[in-house]
Amino acid sequence: MAIFDEKTRQQLKTVLDQMKNEVTIVFFSQEIECQTCRDGKRFVNEIASISDKILVEHYSLVTDKDKSDLYGIDKVPAIVLLDKDKNNTRMRFYGIPGGYEINSFLGSILAASGKEEAIPKPIKARIDKIGKPVHIQVFVSLGCPHCPNAVMAGHLLALENENVTADMVETSTFNHLAIRYNVSGVPKVVINDKYEFIGAQPITAYLDAIEKL
């Protein structure tokens, strides 16, 4: 059975038609011990079949170690978005972005395609100043209406500054991480394993934490 019904396909098409340039979805999976990898593969393939601006590359976490090292992938299923020149945008999704997360996925694809967002000048200046490596993990559940905003805020920082990498982490797929990071409410944002906050906060909250690092 198809992942997307006809109505959803149509809606996805109207959104993806707004892409400016090509985007490559790099999808990592593994053959064994990954229950959601197969669905993930179908998910990215179906998305790609909706727009000819979307390309997909499939890799194995284990056997394509050069690729998983290149993008810093340590668990599957994982998605990394590349821009038209195949540059890493550092916007990643761990687990399938279903439920409400389809919105952050589409938002990040449009952003990777070069659709510009107006960022207020003072915020842009703060983003440009980030000089240290920053790793943002946004823990979500798929039934959470305000989680996509938390993911998109992290992704925006990654897209705008090459020192930042930002992940959506879907907690039912990566339950062990939910436990390790003690997640019992979402969205939960963890920055460099050092600072964390709960709830969909404005981008300034991310910057406040990053500036304390």
Place this chain on the structure above:
Amino acid sequence: MEFNLSAGLFSEGQKFESFHEQTLYDTIIIGAGPAGLTAAVYCMRKGLKTGLITKQVGGQVADTAGIENYLGYRYINGTELVDKFREQVMQFSIAFESESPVQSLQDGQIKEIVLEDGRCLKTRTIIIASGKQSKQLNIPGEVRLIGHGVAYCAICDAPFFVNKKVFVVGGGNSGVEAAIDLAKVAEHVTLIQRRDHLTADKILIDKLADFENVSYLFEHIVTEIKGGNDVESVMIQNKKSLLISEYQTDGVFVQIGLIPNSSFAEKLLDMNKYNEILVDGYCQTNRDGIFAAGDVTSVPYKQIIIACGEGAKAALAATSYLLNQPKE
């Protein structure tokens, strides 16, 4: 796999404009829930120079799973309905702001709206449609343990309580709905209700009664939430005997209703004891040219269809107020 797609979020037809501090608006609407969005459509169609300031689009509807009592749709999910509302507003070039919420208001022939980032916007009328948000219990431990077992959104956080013990506080619609969502995954759900019966709709009460892992504590209240890093127990008081006992639990879902987002109008407008803005049949507040609509007002029964109707009324009342003002 399910997808809660908000295609409208990405619409290119977006004609939204930025606010300008030097512009004098005919009306500025505060809040983009059902009331504010309906008011926006009416004001734009009347040709008013309109602005819309909000924290997010959709209000409480964006947090609602399914709706079965908004006419025209036998069933529609919250995201979809918000999308449809948004689309209808987006056809107009309305001034729109969603980064900085409203902090305070100043009355006068020309009214001023001060945003949290310090900007000040000028307008001849104001329509307040800022709705409501979840109420906290205001007991020790609650705020400290938010996200560590204390939760307010069952559809978001239920997955973290698989095979765990949870308490749901509140026996109204949202409490019973949360208990149903949790009963599907948790080992045990205890619903605490201050009154001696549930006040939710019968259809929901019956649904909850089908679960065998749910128990009820009527006429009890929570007085404290305890735990180191995470919730470990709750202190619960019997309202009759006043005895307090401690119950082990992994989570506490607070569903005790909502409070109006009216604090920015605190000193300016008359309110009832629940801090709801008092309005007359024309959505008129005690200040000329300031109108209010929807859940933030004293109008009884908080529903989407009512908020929409009130939003329309406020817009029409603001229009006729403007027509009766001398043009400078």
